[in-house]
Amino acid sequence: MPPQLLPASAAAFAPRASSVNVVLGSKVEPWLTQTLKRINRVKRPLNSVPQHQRCLTETLSSPNAIWTLASLMLPKAPDSELRKDSNPLIEAIFNFQLIHLEAYIVHVDMVLRSEVAFKLTPDTIEALTEYHKDIHCVNAKANTYDWSEKDQQCKKLHETFVQAINKFVYRTHVSALEGLEEDGVGELLTGKSEEVKNNVMALIKPLLPPPPRVVDVVRQPPLLPSSPANPNMWSQPTTPSSMPGPVDSWRVLPSSPSVTSTSVDSSNSIWASIGMGEVQLPSPPPAYSQPYSTAGLFYESPLVSAPLPHLPLPSMFAPQCGVGVGYGSFGWDRYQEYTTTM
Known part of the structure; x- marks a missing residue:
């Protein structure tokens, strides 16, 4: 593809050159000869x-x-200042304006x-710039x-837009020169105006x-198996009907058949064989409190209870004092002798 060569007059903000760059073939x-003969008032060779x-x-x-090149129908004022009327023709007359896109030729190749390049005139650029600033923005x-940065962004x-409209150059085929009229004025033909x-x-x-900022959604962490599903379960405890009641550990059957345990009757017979006088309680007696039992929730082997032996009495540890034991020279075994002599 050959390079796109344009003169300096086609650059942005460049003034119009006094002479157009025209390059013809051999x-x-x-059609070009006929066009030039048609537009010239004075016959030239x-x-x-x-x-x-x-x-x-x-x-x-x-x-x-x-x-x-083309014509644009644009509003005259912002939307908030447009005139409202029941007649659409009156609205079009008072609310819209027609801006003609005028240009001059800067290059013919x-x-x-095989193209011709057009650049917008300063008046057209100024009209489009005012529309963009006062109405579009x-x-x-x-x-x-x-x-926060709305004004700076606008x-x-x-x-x-100002930079782009000043750099705008429209290129089309050289056949567009067929629309050339007297004094060099012209108009695009064959539907090229719509393209412009x-x-x-x-x-x-x-x-x-x-774009809107992405807000992090705080998700509730998943409940662990040990976590309560209902936060109010501690304030309103309920006992399931299927939960067995607490059972004394000595009533639970042993897990091993080799271990024997006493029944309720044998336990009662053990304590029944011990007299109340033979049991010495400390003074003062300790406060009785029933220990917490989890036998209803867990199944474990109960303690083996064996028959308690008879508790020894204090008299078993005292020296054996019979009638033959004396006190000083007085003996209780000779009590009869003393009583007869007296």
Whole structure:
């Protein structure tokens, strides 16, 4: 693909050149000869390529050589200031304006790319710039929600449009020169105006607000198997009907058949064989409290209870005092002798 060569006058903010850059091939197309003969009031010789090039350059370099590329119907004021009327024709007259996209030719190439390049006039650029600032930006700010950098973003949007509209250059095939009229004015033919309109409107960008921030959703951690499913279970304890009641450990059957345990009757017989006088309790007696039993929740081997032996009495540990034991020289075994002599 050959490089796209444009003159310095096609750059952004560059003034219009006094002469148009025209490059013709070694052979002139017949339609170009007929077009130049039609627009020239004074008959000029067109017998060679240099004559065609000189005639075309002088015609396109005229200050009056302004082309109308397209026309845009745009609102005159922001949406909040538009006039409301029952007659749509009156609304169109008072609320809309027609902006003609006028341009001049900066480059004609019939050798490499067979194209002609147009650049918008300063008046057209100024009209589009005012519309973008006073109407489009105002509507964009009114139709979007507020955020901290909204004004800076809108200002940046307008600056971007100013740069883009000044750099805008429309290129099309050289056959567009068939729409050339007297004094170098012209109009695009074969539906090219719609293409220009779409290209210019594509430069008017919408004001895009920043995307909403992603809010972290705080999720409740999953309940562990040991965690209660109901937070009110501790305040309102309920005992399931299927839960067995507490059972004394000595009533539970042993888990091993080799271990024997006493029944209730044998236990009662053990305590019945012990007299109340033979049991000595400490003074003062300790407070009786029933220990907490989890026998109803867990199954474990009970303690083996064996018959308790008879508790020894204090008399078993005292010395054996019989009637033969004396006190000093007086003996209880000779009690009868003393009583007879006296």
